[in-house]
Amino acid sequence: MTKQTYRNAGFTLSEVLITLGIIGIVAAMTMPVLTGKYQERATVTRVKKFYSMMSQALNFAIAEHGTVDTWEYYDSGDAFSKQSSIEFAEYFKKYLKITKDCGPNPGCLASKEIRYLNGGKWSNYNNSNHYKMILADGTYLWLRNHYIHCTESDGIIPGKENTCGLLWIDVNGKNQPNTFGKDVFAFYIKKDRITPNPDPCVDLNSTGWGCSTYILSNGDMDYLHKN
Numbered sequence: 001m002t003k004q005t006y007r008n009a010g011f012t013l014s015e016v017l018i019t020l021g022i023i024g025i026v027a028a029m030t031m032p033v034l035t036g037k038y039q040e041r042a043t044v045t046r047v048k049k050f051y052s053m054m055s056q057a058l059n060f061a062i063a064e065h066g067t068v069d070t071w072e073y074y075d076s077g078d079a080f081s082k083q084s085s086i087e088f089a090e091y092f093k094k095y096l097k098i099t100k101d102c103g104p105n106p107g108c109l110a111s112k113e114i115r116y117l118n119g120g121k122w123s124n125y126n127n128s129n130h131y132k133m134i135l136a137d138g139t140y141l142w143l144r145n146h147y148i149h150c151t152e153s154d155g156i157i158p159g160k161e162n163t164c165g166l167l168w169i170d171v172n173g174k175n176q177p178n179t180f181g182k183d184v185f186a187f188y189i190k191k192d193r194i195t196p197n198p199d200p201c202v203d204l205n206s207t208g209w210g211c212s213t214y215i216l217s218n219g220d221m222d223y224l225h226k227n
Contacts, residue, residue, distance in 0.1 A: 180208025
């Protein structure tokens with residue numbers, strides 16, 4: 001190979017810069033997708049872990065106190081009272097690893113309204129009478145009793161009947177987006193088990209309430225990519 005041929009076999013500075021530019025553009029296009037998929041997998045793992053952990057906590061509570069419909073706690077006729085939330089939560093607390101216990105007071109949740117998956121506003125739980133706590137793994141949890149002795153139903157959707165209590169989690173704490181189906185998920189407490197909220201979760205037009213059921217059934221969050 002002659003010296004001239006050898007020189008022509010290399011890359012010029014312009015060619016190198018163009019190649020690096022193309023690589024940068026491709027990376028900029030693909031990184032958000034890869035990051036989003038990673039975050040979704042992490043969220044799925046957190047939801048599954050919480051469901052297993054809370055189900056175990058309920059089983060321990062039932063072994064000690066009987067099924068939830070036999071539990072005794074303050075009944076003011078109002079499922080949203082502070083005292084009923086406090087006494088209802090006491091049945092679970094000893095079986096959970098809690099790093100911060102706010103009770104029915106503000107401080108453990110984001111101070112902004114939680115949104116529906118479809119963009120609508122729902123509620124600011126931080127100022128509610130729900131019992132609030134932060135778990136050792138960073139999950140934010142809040143719960144309340146539903147109706148005494150689990151005799152009332154919440155709506156007409158199958159799976160909501162005879163509900164004893166409700167609980168919610170935020171898998172990334174006070175960080176955004178604070179949205180049902182993205183980082184906030186809802187579950188029901190029945191007399192002998194925990195169940196995910198059974199509302200429909202099919203696409204971004206859903207409220208997001210029932211996306212815990214979707215995740216536990218499908219193991220993904222593909223509804224986030226459907227309009």
